[in-house]
Amino acid sequence: MIRSCYIVGSGNMAYFLSDAFRRVGIPIAGIYARNSASGTLLAKEFQAEWIPDLRQIPDEADTALFLCVPDQSIETVAEHLSQRTKQLLLHTSGNTPLSVLSAYAAAYGCFWPLASVSKRERTMLTDIPICIEGSDDSVTTSLHVLAGTLSGKVCPMNGSQRSLMHLSAVLTQNFANHLFALADQLCAQHGLDAKLLQPMMHEWTKRLATNNAQDMQTGPARRHDENTLAGHRALLSEHPELLEVYNTLTASIRKMYG
């Protein structure tokens, strides 16, 4: 049973987890971050002890240490800790195998909220899935309990499933956001505001909860509306990169629906 948490990092994930645990009454005992300016701010905001040196993070039973650092830094940070014999050592990465932690702790795991985390906007966690993996069954059970305090949706997942889910998050959220950014630019060039599309997008993602995306597909590619496709391509004739995106996704839709 995890009573309190330590955090390494002061970025979006560090902020997100600190905030989430505070809401459910699990204290953040201490924070270390390479960036001491943002780290001390974070520690102050969450009434946590500021720990100026990675090696000073205590190895306490019934606590978890969250490494909220870039993927490529996880193992380096773990190396610089003293060996964890009592504390649960966790990374928060969708795309990192558990094995990177195996040399540095007796008990370790992954705690990955399937959320686009941001310092600026606090996300209510109750419906956000948390993907967990423990180094053994008892760790997985502890993680299940801990994640269950934050979210009603806890998903045990192994490393290859997690990678696949991370890829799917890129395909959906990252790419959809980029498409919106492209539409933003295109609209601005014509004196229009792409923000007008936001209510439709928000409504669509609401419907995703209970509908199948493949069934919900609309638009000219799906209905073989050649006139509209030709008209859109003409509008994009001076935007060759955007035209390539348009053609690639149109071809992919046609392939799906035959």
Next chain:
Amino acid sequence: MIRSCYIVGSGNMAYFLSDAFRRVGIPIAGIYARNSASGTLLAKEFQAEWIPDLRQIPDEADTALFLCVPDQSIETVAEHLSQRTKQLLLHTSGNTPLSVLSAYAAAYGCFWPLASVSKRERTMLTDIPICIEGSDDSVTTSLHVLAGTLSGKVCPMNGSQRSLMHLSAVLTQNFANHLFALADQLCAQHGLDAKLLQPMMHEWTKRLATNNAQDMQTGPARRHDENTLAGHRALLSEHPELLEVYNTLTASIRKMYG
């Protein structure tokens, strides 16, 4: 001042507008649809008169006739009506110029809700933009008043702006939905449920209301994370079409952020 509406069609848009006008107390006086089965059902649901013949739709002052039919049928349907001398004749298409109606009515326009309309799920209209265009200023004013009864966001827009906005809707909602459908398939092949991504997507579209998509971009393409990109490409090695989508969008993100 439009007191009541007539509708041609019994598809998603016909249902959507009938429902929206009923909510604000503007009656649907009559409905004609080529499909008499779905048309009579719609008429019954909205206490409208079922009109079995297109040529019997009365040409009454202070009413609007909405053509809720596929883009390529708009002009054909308008041709088969008797000439409208008193009634406002409207199409509801994002991608059709106003001129297709000019031969068939003294006063005509476009009334295009920027929404992904569906019979199955009723959309609350209050924040959905309605794009309008009238054949003259007095028609535009009437449309502004009528649209204003449904939505707080009424956008006068000419035909070329409307086409551009329609293209932008395809780039964002249609393509994002397809990406979700692709992720759905990929997840299912690996025993995972892409529905886990829905809360993140819904949160993202909420943030679009107040944030700039270009600033919100995250992911491996933006941060030049070559390891993750290579890992994702390896996962897609047996999905050549999906790999092409991945590569095209990754290249487009890189181009945007340099």
